Amino acid sequence: LPIYSGGAWSAPQRVDVGQTFESSFPAIASGEGGRLVVVWVNHYSSTTDGLFSAALEPGSSGFQPPAPVDLDLGQAIGTYPSVAMNLAGNALVAYRVVTAVSGPSTPEIPVGYVDAEIRMARFNGEYWSSFGQPLNRNPAQPMLAPTAANSPQVAIDLTGQGLVAWQEPDDSFVNRIYARRIFGMVPGNILQVSPSTYAGHPLNGPADELALDVAGFGEGAVAFRQQPAPGSGFTRPRVFVNEIPSSFDPHGAAFDGARIVDGGGAEGPAGPLGPLSMAVDGEGDFDVGFGSGVASYDARGNETEASAPVRLDEGSSAVPGDPVLARADN
Numbered sequence: 001l002p003i004y005s006g007g008a009w010s011a012p013q014r015v016d017v018g019q020t021f022e023s024s025f026p027a028i029a030s031g032e033g034g035r036l037v038v039v040w041v042n043h044y045s046s047t048t049d050g051l052f053s054a055a056l057e058p059g060s061s062g063f064q065p066p067a068p069v070d071l072d073l074g075q076a077i078g079t080y081p082s083v084a085m086n087l088a089g090n091a092l093v094a095y096r097v098v099t100a101v102s103g104p105s106t107p108e109i110p111v112g113y114v115d116a117e118i119r120m121a122r123f124n125g126e127y128w129s130s131f132g133q134p135l136n137r138n139p140a141q142p143m144l145a146p147t148a149a150n151s152p153q154v155a156i157d158l159t160g161q162g163l164v165a166w167q168e169p170d171d172s173f174v175n176r177i178y179a180r181r182i183f184g185m186v187p188g189n190i191l192q193v194s195p196s197t198y199a200g201h202p203l204n205g206p207a208d209e210l211a212l213d214v215a216g217f218g219e220g221a222v223a224f225r226q227q228p229a230p231g232s233g234f235t236r237p238r239v240f241v242n243e244i245p246s247s248f249d250p251h252g253a254a255f256d257g258a259r260i261v262d263g264g265g266a267e268g269p270a271g272p273l274g275p276l277s278m279a280v281d282g283e284g285d286f287d288v289g290f291g292s293g294v295a296s297y298d299a300r301g302n303e304t305e306a307s308a309p310v311r312l313d314e315g316s317s318a319v320p321g322d323p324v325l326a327r328a329d330n
Contacts, residue, residue: 193207242258
């Protein structure tokens, strides 16, 4: 990992020091003053892989030795960790642990699905503490096989509280997006982010991709891609955003309601849609970036309205759009 400081990049530093097996699923987050935390997966024993971490403290020239986060991943075939750090150096990590896959010995798991747990841990600047329980809505129900696009996402606010969102089938086995607020080591109520109906139409297609951001004192937003289905009112995938007010707001226990933000008219944008990038500030203003075919777009909005998407690229690209957006506190 090279580090950017003083206007220049350092030589790459090895983070998984002392580990002889190949590492995978790296993710990184930053705090103030040069704080960094990196997580990754590596072999732990003959029966299980582990999730590890290394931190870089302000003023330090090198990362601390690897520290364990979770040493019971089993075979880590879909961990895809998401890690977030606030200015003070507190961090949260969310990840998926596959416990069984479909096959002759597990006929109850549909093809393309797995049994899995959504797990989380908190970093206090020195040590990781596991939440000790799956955060899924229904851990006994199979989930779609993990990908980078449908894996859990986590964000953290100024106070160290967080928001985690993930994909999981509802009781009708339609893939939805769910979320929980995180208060210290206590997960909040499960909230459905992607709705079952929209504008009087049933949404029986899956929500198959998500992006998440939090700012200020818990002001959060989740973007997700909703696939069409007969009767949904649109024929192509759509980009939705659903916001949740600050945790101090009287209405902060629930999401405001999902809205289409892709500007694709009644049917949706013509080009292949995604991936998504979500950014929000402490006042509830947001930007959501998404690719549509070879174009890249930014749609802006707040709790009550959204503007038409603005094209970001110059129009000469031959590869799919993949914008990444960030928004400052102001």
